[in-house]
Amino acid sequence: MSSEFRLSMHGQWSGRLAFILAATGSAVGLGNIWKFPYITGDNGGGAFVIVYLICILLIGIPVMMAEILLGRKGGLSPINTMAMLAREENRHWLWRGLGWMGAIAGLLILSYYSVIAGWAMAYTVRMASGVFVGATADGATSIFVALTSDPERLLAWHTLFMLITMMVVSRGVQHGLEKAVRFLMPLLLIMLLILVGYATTTGAFTEGLNYLFYPDFSKLSSDSVLVAMGHAFFTLSLGMGAIMAYGAYLPKNISIAKTTFMIAGADTLVALFAGLAIFPIVFAHQMAPAAGPGLIFKTLPIAFGQMDYGILFGTLFFVLIVFAAWTSAISLIEPMVAWLVENKNLSRIKASVYIGMLTWFIGIGSVLSFNVWEKATWSIPGLFQSINFFDTLDALTANILLPLGGLFIAVFVGHLMSRRKVLEELDTQALLFKIWYALIRYVSPLLIIIVFLKAIKFI
């Protein structure tokens, strides 16, 4: 397919900054502010954080470079990019399955992501109405329970979030997205800093700091290592083609390596700030770090309820979370939508509506997982302990499908593509290239395999 044709079909980023903003918009989302703190709490703190940071460095960053490289080389939706590159390299046609696996993972993730983003929307309204002024831990918890135990309310918010996601995707990811991310991301960082500032006044800041950074490896199970690795993929939007799809719209003269460092750096910073803001509140109010998915919704309102201008800051903060979730959600369905546009000759609008409706429908399962289906659990002995629909989707996508996608990406770029072609795309310093190539060929894939084998207790 000629590059002119590609351009007319999907468009291109206006430059490096636009790509960085969009990819950062994809990376920074609920994963950083909602998920990172609660899984850190579930997995005992510092040791988990260290493993997560190691995974970002040794797996996440190399895989992100590989994924952008594939996307730019192919220039199409991930499914067609993989099909085309496999053909070019004389590899089996099944490699396109990697694109399919990613596109499906994206829909599954978005189906529950949208439900949680709906909570954040609901909280925007609650914050603005002032219900949290002077809230205690018990008060904040009961407001959270009142929301999540009402399936109709959750469904309404989930529907609204899916609608706004479909709206943007149907117009094409480049329009509007750049502008939104450009000033909302810095604002989010400033809000987080204000929260960290508040956390220093709670009297439990050092306790929070210790919890987050002091590693106690006795608390770390092989499952925790799998969760930490899965989260490195989730938080950087890797292993499912989101970054590959965005890479397809990246002009040729832009350095993939530099861009990757900026995105991964910003993403990690936001997650750590979120942790620094939340755990001091947890300890100051004798709450449990392992409060599960409700953690930020039970803790942050207490902070906003007590600080000066709390209503204003709190409302703004939840609006920013919704925006962060929105810019991630868009990238979650882009691979599937781009494929429908290419292969089924659908307009972007139709493709977005069909995929959006399907995702919305799957999301109903997660809406019910916090109330009527909460106790509808199942187990795979030794692997999953009594998990419900929402937990299952989360574990299946973040802990299995994304790392598996990353493993295949590493193998394809590291072993099946010719070194010359890889070098062409990645014209970075010789030493940096050598380090990256060793990581993507050996270190990242081996680490992923070892963590998988450990998780199923094979080694």
Ligand code: PFF
């Ligand atoms: N990175 C997003 C977050 O941290 O919230 C979630 C996400 C987006 C995961 C896109 C995967 C993806 F492809």
